Amino acid sequence: MRVILFGATGMVGQGVLRECLLDDRVEAVLAVGRSPVGVTHPKLTELVEADLFALEPVTGYDTCFFCLGVSSVGVAPEEYERITYRLTLSVARKLPEDTTFVYVSGAGADSTERGRVRWARVKGATENALAKLPLRTFAFRPGYIQPLHGITSKTPLYRVLYRVAMPLYPLLRRVLPRVVTTTEEIGRAMLEVAVNGCERAVLENADIVTAAGRGGRPAGS
Template identity: 50%
Template structure:
């Protein structure tokens, strides 16, 4: 399969990219982003683009893909609703609407968050905006759309968060997260598990369009390279 990846420099995106490059049935990964990757791999091609709200110049490069893994995301900390909506809803829908037109046969997978509110009425601003984004994506005419809602995520295999505070958190609590993940797998999911589950959803589908943490674990167990 040919995979399009947005957000490959982020923590989840790094993990998803690793699993894609390891997968025997992934022939090419095209990573679209503003920041160049230091990683080089025969399967990997990078497309640098400064304005993610205008993809018109890239349309000839965004065709013929089997899957898109959309791992771009920002924290709502310190943002008002207008700004967070612009960077979460607007940016995602620009990319997804373009891809739905160019690749109707594509499976589109969006990384959301545990606690997202599909009713769009939550008191939590981020949960409303994420819910609005999920609902809009599910209406697009792709072959399939899945929204993944992981909870606490543990980075593995040298994957690191770009946010210094988060990177410190994962470094300090890494051993504890590993223990919790073994004892209570429903509480913690790894970057490896998320990447494998995404690939499995493309290969086999998922029972529901909204994929919660327990289903992420189940899908990852179906995956084989």
């Protein structure tokens, strides 16, 4: 498998990159973003591009993991839509047909596009538009994501909240198993779905956890 990874400097993207580099099924990873990932590995190549809308078509890869995104908090609606919807579609439309495209959406995404919550409508619209492209698409809708293995959020407030929540994670996992996952599980689930497929095109949090447990290395390694 040859993977293009968008958003490798973000919290989810860091976890996906880690799993790709550790997995023997992955031959090569091209990390595309606006800044370097700060990781050196024989499998890893980087493409730093200030304007991702201007990205030229990339060939030679069969899978795209799209982890790039922005929080809707404190972001103008037009900017949120530009990054969440327009940029995602701009990238997807430049990929070869039949590429496996795994998109990190979010729990609560509104596939009807008619709900009252704007961010959910935009996420749902993005999922729907991707599904119409000649790609093999999957949308991941994780709930609460606990970062593992030293991975951190780029947002200072979130970094503090995750540190506070870390001791509570085992309890959250027992009490709310259907809405809690980790950066490791998301990466493993993406690889599992890319290799073996999934009967669902949209994976909710519980589906992600199930897919993560179906194969690969022992958890935590």
